[in-house]
Amino acid sequence: MSETATSNASQVPAIEGWFTLDQNPHLIGSQCTACGTYVFPPREGACPSPLCDSDELTATPFSRFGTVWSYAENRYAPPLPYRAAEPFEPYALVAVQLEKEGIIVLGQAPKGILAKDLKVGMRMQLETDVLYREDGIDYMVYVWAPAVQDEVAGGAK
Amino acid sequence: MSDRDLVVLGVGMHPWGKWGRDFTEYGMVAARAALKDAGIEWKDVQYVAGADTIRNGYPGFIAGATFAQKMGWTGARVSSSYAACASGAMSLQTARASILAGFCDVAMVIGADTTPKGFFAPVGGGDRKNDPDWLRFHLLGATNPAYFALFARRRMDLYGATSEDFAQVKVKNSLHGLNNPYARFRKENAVEDVLNSPVVSDPLRLLDICATSDGAAAMIVTSRAFAEKHLGSLKGVPRIKAVSTSTPTYPQTLLEMPDFATDSSAVVAPPARGFKDSICWDAYEEAGVGPEDLSMAEVYDLSTALELDWYEHLGLCAPGEAEGLLRSGATTIGGRIPVNPSGGLSCFGEAIPAQAIAQVCELVWQLRGQAEGRQIENAKLGITANQGLFGHGSSVIVGV
Numbered sequence: 001m002s003e004t005a006t007s008n009a010s011q012v013p014a015i016e017g018w019f020t021l022d023q024n025p026h027l028i029g030s031q032c033t034a035c036g037t038y039v040f041p042p043r044e045g046a047c048p049s050p051l052c053d054s055d056e057l058t059a060t061p062f063s064r065f066g067t068v069w070s071y072a073e074n075r076y077a078p079p080l081p082y083r084a085a086e087p088f089e090p091y092a093l094v095a096v097q098l099e100k101e102g103i104i105v106l107g108q109a110p111k112g113i114l115a116k117d118l119k120v121g122m123r124m125q126l127e128t129d130v131l132y133r134e135d136g137i138d139y140m141v142y143v144w145a146p147a148v149q150d151e152v153a154g155g156a157k
Numbered sequence: 158m159s160d161r162d163l164v165v166l167g168v169g170m171h172p173w174g175k176w177g178r179d180f181t182e183y184g185m186v187a188a189r190a191a192l193k194d195a196g197i198e199w200k201d202v203q204y205v206a207g208a209d210t211i212r213n214g215y216p217g218f219i220a221g222a223t224f225a226q227k228m229g230w231t232g233a234r235v236s237s238s239y240a241a242c243a244s245g246a247m248s249l250q251t252a253r254a255s256i257l258a259g260f261c262d263v264a265m266v267i268g269a270d271t272t273p274k275g276f277f278a279p280v281g282g283g284d285r286k287n288d289p290d291w292l293r294f295h296l297l298g299a300t301n302p303a304y305f306a307l308f309a310r311r312r313m314d315l316y317g318a319t320s321e322d323f324a325q326v327k328v329k330n331s332l333h334g335l336n337n338p339y340a341r342f343r344k345e346n347a348v349e350d351v352l353n354s355p356v357v358s359d360p361l362r363l364l365d366i367c368a369t370s371d372g373a374a375a376m377i378v379t380s381r382a383f384a385e386k387h388l389g390s391l392k393g394v395p396r397i398k399a400v401s402t403s404t405p406t407y408p409q410t411l412l413e414m415p416d417f418a419t420d421s422s423a424v425v426a427p428p429a430r431g432f433k434d435s436i437c438w439d440a441y442e443e444a445g446v447g448p449e450d451l452s453m454a455e456v457y458d459l460s461t462a463l464e465l466d467w468y469e470h471l472g473l474c475a476p477g478e479a480e481g482l483l484r485s486g487a488t489t490i491g492g493r494i495p496v497n498p499s500g501g502l503s504c505f506g507e508a509i510p511a512q513a514i515a516q517v518c519e520l521v522w523q524l525r526g527q528a529e530g531r532q533i534e535n536a537k538l539g540i541t542a543n544q545g546l547f548g549h550g551s552s553v554i555v556g557v
Binding site: 014015032035036037038039040041048049050051069070071072073074075076077078079080081082083084090091093095100101102103104105106107108114115119120121131141 | 275276278279284286289291292293294295296297298299300303304306307308310311314315355356357358359360407408410412416417418419420421422423424425
């Protein structure tokens with residue numbers, strides 16, 4: 001996150017339509033207009049529930065806050081198509097449980113947040129960070145960071 | 158024996174290793190070994206059920222025909238099955254269905270693989286933003302060991318499991334596989350060896366995680382009528398009593414490869430049995446047995462910690478008690494319920510389409526009393542448990 005604060009590079013999401021890039025970013029999932037169930041990543045078409053025959057899903061903002069279900073820390077550079085920085089720095093992956101959506105979403109932690117900083121059950125909030133930089137453009141991805149903001153003021157309702 | 162039992166007449170394997178040769182060469186060795194073990198000839202095989210390997214190009218996608226041609230065309234019927242790591246079990250189920258439906262009496266089930274070094278990465282090039290397997294690498298760098306690490310960390314933070322507990326699984330399996338002629342890694346490991354190996358995806362170390370291997374396994378399965386005619390008596394002959402290849406029931410609440418997220422349980426409550434529990438229990442129900450009837454289990458130890466998860470999915474102990482069961486020695490050969498007597502993936506590494514077949518081969522050798530150097534005394538009934546990408550998994554029950 002610190003890298004982007006001092007950078008003049010323009011920011012674009014590394015994937016379209018999965019998250020917002022504003023001050024209080026949140027994931028964008030899909031919700032069934034008939035039964036109300038959620039799905040992530042966002043998609044169109046049929047409801048994922050076998051009990052529902054709806055074909056209409058709408059984009060919906062997900063809760064910005066959740067709790068750690070589990071986490072891992074990659075100590076070796078993943079293979080392509082991951083674009084690892086050189087030299088490679090270890091980073092954490094965090095699976096966060098969102099209560100309202102009843103869903104666990106896997107994401108990276110921000111640079112510098114490692115396994116030793118995490119615990120199952122910890123409160124986390126959604127942020128964004130640079131995934132990789134190419135031709136002066138920062139390709140951004142959602143990340144799960146330890147919660148610091150006031151959840152009522154900062155949370156996506 | 159039940160009318161729906163399938164007789165295993167022969168099993169064969171090519172040793173696991175890393176040679177980079179054509180996968181059909183390995184398959185041919187395994188096929189010939191299985192035929193010899195069964196005491197039949199290639200021309201007697203009426204149906205070839207191949208397990209696909211997606212890493213070897215188009216001959217891998219049409220595994221049944223590829224192996225049939227390699228052995229020499231005989232006019233046999235073929236099928237090719239893809240179910241990721243459960244492909245071998247799905248091939249067995251295809252052969253089983255064909256035999257039990259009366260379409261044929263003698264089938265060969267076969268799988269072989271040649272694997273690249275290092276992390277498994279998505280197959281094929283180019284940007285594929287609709288492919289979750291491509292995206293999980295691109296956006297997250299979520300390697301297979303990273304998913305294994307999530308499950309290991311759950312055990313640590315929820316149940317107090319330690320790195321020493323995980324290492325103890327490796328120690329046990331390395332002892333089991335020491336004398337297995339088909340195992341790739343035949344070296345005793347101490348707890349310190351594991352703890353001194355580099356961390357790959359915290360909390361898992363190199364020796365906690367299974368390697369990728371070349372290898373091949375095959376079996377000859379037949380109808381009861383054919384086997385009785387061929388052998389005279391079926392006393393002591395291993396039989397397939399159940400094959401489960403169950404998919405999850407919505408909502409799937411475990412975060413599994415290659416997914417970014419679980420299903421939602423906001424509207425539909427999770428099923429009473431989760432995905433990996435149901436793989437095992439569907440097999441128990443089909444065979445009419447329970448965990449208390451088992452002599453042994455071959456489970457998919459993609460990591461040491463995942464072996465502990467399987468103890469619980471199989472009902473060998475309650476959730477949170479796997480470390481205790483391991484420490485008690487119950488899952489070591491000589492204990493109450495030995496797990497991975499072959500040495501498991503820990504000693505083999507993973508040759509994907511061959512692996513679920515190899516698990517059944519080990520049960521067969523154990524049931525016949527032919528598992529030299531790793532024999533479980535008086536083995537009568539065994540189960541396999543296996544998990545793959547994209548909602549695949551399998552469990553096979555074999556008994557005498």
